[in-house]
Amino acid sequence: MKEHRVKPIPNMDTAAYFGALADGRLMATHCGDCSHWTWPPRPVCSRCHGENLSLDTVRGTGAIYSWIVVHRSTTPDMMEYVPYTLALVRLDEQDDIYIPGRLLSDVEAFRGMRVQADPKKIGENIGDVIWKAIESDLPVSP
Numbered sequence: 001m002k003e004h005r006v007k008p009i010p011n012m013d014t015a016a017y018f019g020a021l022a023d024g025r026l027m028a029t030h031c032g033d034c035s036h037w038t039w040p041p042r043p044v045c046s047r048c049h050g051e052n053l054s055l056d057t058v059r060g061t062g063a064i065y066s067w068i069v070v071h072r073s074t075t076p077d078m079m080e081y082v083p084y085t086l087a088l089v090r091l092d093e094q095d096d097i098y099i100p101g102r103l104l105s106d107v108e109a110f111r112g113m114r115v116q117a118d119p120k121k122i123g124e125n126i127g128d129v130i131w132k133a134i135e136s137d138l139p140v141s142p
């Protein structure tokens with residue numbers, strides 16, 4: 001089964017980010033002046049508007065902030081995955097950095113679900129974020 005066919009189109013600000021994902025690393029823009037993390041990658045800090053930025057690896061852990069379940073794909077490429085959950089994950093690095101991605105889990109998504117990024121290569125120098133539940137952090141059923 002193909003893992004993924006819909007691919008982002010990297011630009012000068014995001015090419016290194018998508019390349020890192022293809023190598024299995026999740027990264028975000030980090031400000032050298034105020035330490036703020038910014039995603040998606042961009043040339044200016046979203047807090048201090050400084051330009052002293054670097055693309056740094058993040059831990060890749062976070063909690064689901066919101067999600068949708070896609071029952072009908074709008075593109076033929078994603079038909080084989082429906083239904084699937086598209087989760088917006090708040091990274092542990094900072095309260096206001098969110099990264100979306102498909103959730104691969106046997107467990108239904110819920111707000112606060114602990115997840116781990118599992119970047120996948122989907123093309124030449126292009127990767128995508130897949131989120132997986134951290135099983136050991138799931139609540140125990142009564």
Ligand SMILES: [Zn+2]
Pocket residue numbers: 031032033034035036045046047048049050
């Ligand atoms: Zn800054």
